[in-house]
Amino acid sequence: MFCSKCGIGLANGSRFCSGCGSPIGGIDRNQQFEVVTQSFNGGIMRGIQDEHRYQINQFLNNKNFQKVHWNFSIKNGRVYAITLTCDRTDRQLPYRFGISYEEAKSGKNFGWLSSIFTGWNVEKGLQAFQAVNPNAQIKATRPIHDQGMNYGLYILHTYKI
Numbered sequence: 001m002f003c004s005k006c007g008i009g010l011a012n013g014s015r016f017c018s019g020c021g022s023p024i025g026g027i028d029r030n031q032q033f034e035v036v037t038q039s040f041n042g043g044i045m046r047g048i049q050d051e052h053r054y055q056i057n058q059f060l061n062n063k064n065f066q067k068v069h070w071n072f073s074i075k076n077g078r079v080y081a082i083t084l085t086c087d088r089t090d091r092q093l094p095y096r097f098g099i100s101y102e103e104a105k106s107g108k109n110f111g112w113l114s115s116i117f118t119g120w121n122v123e124k125g126l127q128a129f130q131a132v133n134p135n136a137q138i139k140a141t142r143p144i145h146d147q148g149m150n151y152g153l154y155i156l157h158t159y160k161i
Contacts (some may be wrong), residue, residue, distance in 0.1 A: 014077070022090065032090040039083040053101055056082065060097040063088055068097045070156060077146025090155040095158040102128050103152045125153035135159060
């Protein structure tokens with residue numbers, strides 16, 4: 001069973017949705033799901049670039065995904081592939097998923113010195129994202145680091161349509 005308002009799965013016997021708090025009266029028992037998996041690969045040398053993130057967001061925006069799970073392939077601190085496994089529903093949802101990337105200025109070039117020079121950390125990456133996207137709801141984050149130093153942050157979020 002799934003909440004008709006936010007689409008989250010419901011435990012049997014629940015009277016209210018654990019996701020949005022709505023009463024369970026409006027459950028769509030006939031909802032159909034399909035699992036969709038898509039990989040985006042930038043190559044080990046080049047890694048995931050802006051054009052790959054654009055393709056990922058086009059993929060997410062054009063589908064009716066209720067849940068999105070992600071997996072990163074990383075080598076030497078570089079994300080070279082992202083695989084998405086998504087639950088697509090047959091009913092219209094009031095939101096879409098997106099992926100954003102926040103990067104420390106000169107983080108990869110100066111390593112641990114970048115956090116001293118720029119003051120960048122994961123919290124500042126989240127603050128920068130939220131300042132530009134105040135209505136987005138963050139679903140998951142994935143810091144990217146090399147030799148223990150964070151230099152980037154992937155953010156999985158939803159936004160209302």
